[in-house]
Amino acid sequence: MFAGTKLRAALTGIVLSTLSLTTLQGTATAADFPDRTSSHAPTTGGSPVAAIEGATARALARSLAEPAWRRQLTHAALAQQEVDLLALTAKSGAGPVKGFRAALVEAEAGIAEAKGLGEGVPSLLRVGLAGQKVDESALASAEPLVASAPADDDAEVVVAYDSAGVAHELDAATAPQRPVYVVGVDGQKALAAGLEVIERELAARGLDSASPTAASPSTASAATGFWTTRIKSIGIADVKEPWFKSDAEIFSLVTGFGTDGKVRVDTVTMPYLDDEGTTYYPNQILVNWSNYKYNLADVVLMEDDGDTNYSSLAKALAAVLLTITDQGAYIPLVDAIIDAMPASWWTDDPDYVDSFYTLARETAGSRVGAAGNARMTVERYYVSAL
Numbered sequence: 351m352f353a354g355t356k357l358r359a360a361l362t363g364i365v366l367s368t369l370s371l372t373t374l375q376g377t378a379t380a381a382d383f384p385d386r387t388s389s390h391a392p393t394t395g396g397s398p399v400a401a402i403e404g405a406t407a408r409a410l411a412r413s414l415a416e417p418a419w420r421r422q423l424t425h426a427a428l429a430q431q432e433v434d435l436l437a438l439t440a441k442s443g444a445g446p447v448k449g450f451r452a453a454l455v456e457a458e459a460g461i462a463e464a465k466g467l468g469e470g471v472p473s474l475l476r477v478g479l480a481g482q483k484v485d486e487s488a489l490a491s492a493e494p495l496v497a498s499a500p501a502d503d504d505a506e507v508v509v510a511y512d513s514a515g516v517a518h519e520l521d522a523a524t525a526p527q528r529p530v531y532v533v534g535v536d537g538q539k540a541l542a543a544g545l546e547v548i549e550r551e552l553a554a555r556g557l558d559s560a561s562p563t564a565a566s567p568s569t570a571s572a573a574t575g576f577w578t579t580r581i582k583s584i585g586i587a588d589v590k591e592p593w594f595k596s597d598a599e600i601f602s603l604v605t606g607f608g609t610d611g612k613v614r615v616d617t618v619t620m621p622y623l624d625d626e627g628t629t630y631y632p633n634q635i636l637v638n639w640s641n642y643k644y645n646l647a648d649v650v651l652m653e654d655d656g657d658t659n660y661s662s663l664a665k666a667l668a669a670v671l672l673t674i675t676d677q678g679a680y681i682p683l684v685d686a687i688i689d690a691m692p693a694s695w696w697t698d699d700p701d702y703v704d705s706f707y708t709l710a711r712e713t714a715g716s717r718v719g720a721a722g723n724a725r726m727t728v729e730r731y732y733v734s735a736l
Contacts, residue, residue, distance in 0.1 A: 466661030551664030
């Protein structure tokens with residue numbers, strides 16, 4: 351999910367702050383969007399994804415000058431929390447919307463490219479209502495603004511646009527009284543597609559990787575069953591996400607040495623880990639021990655910020671992990687994974703959340719992460735064959 355979800359829950363009606371003098375006239379066209387092929391494409395704090403989101407917000411705001419299209423978006427946003435922009439524009443025949451949709455197709459391609467997702471990715475750009483709860487009559491009487499999340503987690507203002515193209519600076523810590531649409535990327539879909547990219551890239555470079563559940567049994571264990579480590583409960587003190595970003599998209603990298611003696615990386619999605627200071631009870635399998643040579647594995651918890659390029663992440667992981675060889679004894683791999691992700695890659699990096707060193711097959715009970723940010727209770731769990 352994206353910024354509107356947390357904004358809606360956390361913020362109340364406070365008057366919006368000062369106005370910028372920026373004015374953009376006319377209907378939405380491709381000129382509103384950054385050219386992803388140009389070296390002079392506009393960016394937002396060095397963030398290509400944030401730049402595309404911001405341009406989409408500006409173009410969407412200008413397209414809302416068309417009354418029928420504005421009513422269409424109103425009905426969709428009131429009916430569901432997240433609205434697929436590409437799908438919604440396909441249902442409108444209004445001239446300004448056709449121009450917006452043509453540019454939106456390019457924006458979707460730019461998002462996929464910036465995140466290293468390749469072709470064939472489902473549409474990712476979404477919009478939803480934020481701020482105080484409103485109904486259809488309120489949206490009809492007060493023209494909504496359209497915003498996107500800043501690239502900088504510490505930003506003090508959020509820029510939003512009206513249908514005349516005027517830019518309004520909103521306080522990042524409080525909500526405007528006026529209704530606001532927030533444009534963002536569907537984080538769960540992007541993460542799912544990204545982890546598939548990581549698995550393909552690692553496999554192509556000789557690093558074994560299982561499916562995103564990390565629960566696929568090896569051939570040898572499939573007939574009899576296998577031992578796993580299962581998460582009974584888990585909580586995170588800080589999910590590394592401000593209110594104006596999406597809900598936290600947490601995933602784990604489970605690493606160890608595979609049965610062939612090579613480094614193995616299994617990805618595990620944790621879509622339920624949205625809120626900090628909350629304990630969740632997923633009963634989720636974290637480690638499938640039939641896939642590992644030794645009785646130990648490491649777990650690194652990461653949070654996907656918007657600009658994560660999964661192809662680059664996989665290549666960097668492979669470059670580091672391929673240099674580590676089996677010495678006949680278990681070698682912790684957490685530090686190697688963290689070292690593979692230099693902060694210079696992105697302005698908005700995938701955040702390190704916490705790590706658990708040397709998790710054993712026999713480990714049971716409560717464990718606190720090395721950074722003291724995550725706490726989980728695990729148990730041994732045997733998966734029997736059918």
